[in-house]
């Protein structure tokens with residue numbers, strides 16, 4: 001990564017309706033609010049772009065929420081502004097998150113003309129019962145239609161998000177979803193376990209142990225830890241056998257299709273976020289935009305940023321470890337030393353020795369990586385670097 005590289009994140013907080021497990025900054029909104037939001041977002045982008053005249057944008061990511069709930073022309077307007085305000089590298093990766101039922105071939109064609117070259121579809125499951133429990137607005141047929149529409153519009157770089165450890169899901173159910181997905185040969189698959197976040201409808205229901213009841217009226221809860229692990233291993237094996245390589249704890253790609261934008265986060269590249277609640281980290285300075293929609297719409301140019309924090313060297317090193325260890329390539333000790341002035345095995349000698357002796361980390365070819373067991377207990381390993 002060159003020092004002048006920059007990635008852009010554009011937050012579109014709108015969704016058709018809130019999913020039962022979601023704690024992202026997202027909500028449903030009238031068209032008039034969406035229009036006002038885009039006006040404000042464009043002002044923010046235009047205003048901030050001046051700071052980055054010497055930068056080359058290597059990736060742009062429209063995330064949310066559901067960016068595809070915007071009309072294609074609205075997305076086109078934002079893309080046009082980005083293209084005219086930043087130096088976009090010729091081979092920049094430009095992704096947009098799409099949910100089934102919110103995009104058709106025509107919309108994808110407009111995306112393509114606007115310069116978007118990667119589609120990320122939130123599928124989560126190819127089992128209608130699971131989709132219903134998750135509170136998703138789509139069913140498997142909707143996903144198939146959306147995926148095909150993206151292909152028909154010429155997209156040859158598609159990610160699909162899948163989830164495991166869903167209420168009532170067995171390892172066999174998960175396997176069936178993954179195998180159906182593999183028939184479509186997406187270039188990239190993100191495979192996450194469901195996490196029950198406080199404040200979501202799922203959390204409330206789970207608290208009452210009443211998420212699903214079987215025919216006998218007995219509650220069936222989330223898969224237990226063993227079953228969850230079985231799903232993770234099974235998923236890993238199925239995807240590897242199908243030719244996908246795991247390059248991050250939850251991410252798999254065909255050769256040449258690793259997500260460049262997400263790698264910028266894991267490798268601590270610079271990124272500037274725009275929109276409600278968007279985070280940025282540039283030149284070791286981190287900040288976050290307000291999460292209050294009214295404040296976002298009315299704030300002056302300099303009033304959006306909150307929690308501005310200059311990262312000291314200790315924070316930089318700590319982030320480099322726990323983010324770098326997410327990647328299968330791990331942390332390159334020489335690169336780390338070149339960037340932060342000290343080798344990780346000196347800085348974290350005690351913890352790394354302990355992790356090695358517990359067979360959670362290993363070292364080979366000058367790289368520190370998590371072992372298989374380390375991936376299973378990643379939060380514990382990362383804890384020692386924070």
Ligand code: SF4
Pocket residue numbers: 014015016017018019022023024026064065066099122
């Ligand atoms: S579509 Fe995504 S962002 Fe929107 S509510 Fe569902 S999980 Fe949340």
